[in-house]
Amino acid sequence: MLKKGDDRLNNFLNSEKFFLLKELCDDCCEGKCVYFNGQIVYTNKALTQIIGYSPKEIFAFNITDISKVVHPDYIELLYEKFREKLSGTCKCEYIELNVIQKSKTLVWVQLAVKTLKFEADSLYLATIVDISKKQEIEKNLFQTAALYKNIINSSPESICIIDGNNT
Numbered sequence: 001m002l003k004k005g006d007d008r009l010n011n012f013l014n015s016e017k018f019f020l021l022k023e024l025c026d027d028c029c030e031g032k033c034v035y036f037n038g039q040i041v042y043t044n045k046a047l048t049q050i051i052g053y054s055p056k057e058i059f060a061f062n063i064t065d066i067s068k069v070v071h072p073d074y075i076e077l078l079y080e081k082f083r084e085k086l087s088g089t090c091k092c093e094y095i096e097l098n099v100i101q102k103s104k105t106l107v108w109v110q111l112a113v114k115t116l117k118f119e120a121d122s123l124y125l126a127t128i129v130d131i132s133k134k135q136e137i138e139k140n141l142f143q144t145a146a147l148y149k150n151i152i153n154s155s156p157e158s159i160c161i162i163d164g165n166n167t
Contacts, residue, residue, distance in 0.1 A: 040061055
């Protein structure tokens with residue numbers, strides 16, 4: 001864990017790389033945060049809106065605080081993917097999971113983590129996208145498909161579906 005006055009942290013926070021990262025991420029619609037040597041050292045406004053915590057609260061998070069934000073059904077998956085990321089064996093580009101907002105509302109998110117290098121250290125840029133609307137649309141689509149299938153299967157009459165070419 002880095003202390004506030006840690007030289008490596010100060011070097012990173014005062015680097016051109018960090019300045020460029022902030023320039024790219026500050027106004028993104030995706031939530032962004034940087035995890036550097038055991039602590040979150042950057043977050044953008046979109047992430048605070050997605051999870052409902054202030055930057056100050058997010059910066060105070062440690063690895064065990066993840067259970068405040070990640071739904072219990074997804075914690076082990078997240079830890080597994082994080083271990084894979086640290087070991088360099090992670091093959092997935094992203095995972096979808098439920099997070100718990102500060103207000104206790106569940107939100108579906110897509111999480112992608114990119115490993116970046118700074119001097120001798122690795123840092124992790126997390127991108128979090130709220131996919132709650134996408135999940136709701138998919139749920140409705142599956143329910144509608146199941147309803148139509150049930151109607152067709154239980155109909156006493158023959159039903160024929162004709163495409164736009166009348167075939």
